[in-house]
Amino acid sequence: MMEKDDFTPQDFLPFLLNRAAEECSLEFQGEYKNRYGMLRTEWRVLFHLGIYGSLTAKEIGVRAKIHKTKISRAVAKLAERRFVTRNRDENDRRAEHLALTPAGEMAYRDLRSVAREYDDKLTSRFSEDEAVLLRRLLKKLSGIET
Amino acid sequence: MMEKDDFTPQDFLPFLLNRAAEECSLEFQGEYKNRYGMLRTEWRVLFHLGIYGSLTAKEIGVRAKIHKTKISRAVAKLAERRFVTRNRDENDRRAEHLALTPAGEMAYRDLRSVAREYDDKLTSRFSEDEAVLLRRLLKKLSGIET
């Protein structure tokens, strides 16, 4: 009973992904937490609105793979702080179009530059090609090609 | 005031990492959850013991970048289910050496083969070179070269 055994569990992808994601998220958290007292889900929502302009909670969930209750609560907090506005869709009154307020825009641009610096710091460990490839592969893993 | 603007926040690495890790972890969870009712941290601990034989909670934490309280609770559950044993270090009686019981070994080998299949499925989307590079880069990101 010959068993091919080239599998090294310490290289198990979900395992490596979790570890890297955890490491980076925690480190990056230090950069923004004391700026706006924002939680991980909140800046992710903020980023999405900053990038794409206006989205519904549902759309954010699909793009970012975040659970809808997490988004619901994050949006509630962001709206409370006047970082986002909610606008009912007139064609489908279940959906709400979310967008950044000017204050939200400012916070986004600020965090965006912090993110850029941190991203540069991370990718400085790689060659340009490696960085490009890494991003492409990560997108492939989450089933998103764009 | 010219601003170089080659930074696309939707490609922000911590963001891509989180999304990919979340996607894979959730999908993989479906493969093992109903087998042993194990949580993410628990199988990660189980894997480490399976791979490295015997470790202290501290060592697992460093290698896997998992917070010590999470490990403490995961170990408690695994011990309760008779998957791991605890042995006080005689030289330093603060530390405990953890190891798998035969039942733990069986669970590990079972999950390991599930993991192998899932890993194959994931990496089948890439070329061999890409898969190797991806793992290398992920290790680099978590500050571990080995």
Next chain:
DNA sequence: CCTTGTTAGTTACAAAATCAACTATTATCG
């Protein structure tokens, strides 16, 4: 020895995530 500091691991309490059930609205189809 004995104070002070450090480390391994646990635990209490607060914060957050998950799950299930819910409202309100729209879609489907007999």
Next chain:
DNA sequence: CGATAATAGTTGATTTTGTAACTAACAAGG
């Protein structure tokens, strides 16, 4: 039309996590 199903989003109950404080054991310096 009218019943049933589906969808966007919210809320409450439960579970899990993170923070900080704790115990117990060791270490170093006086």
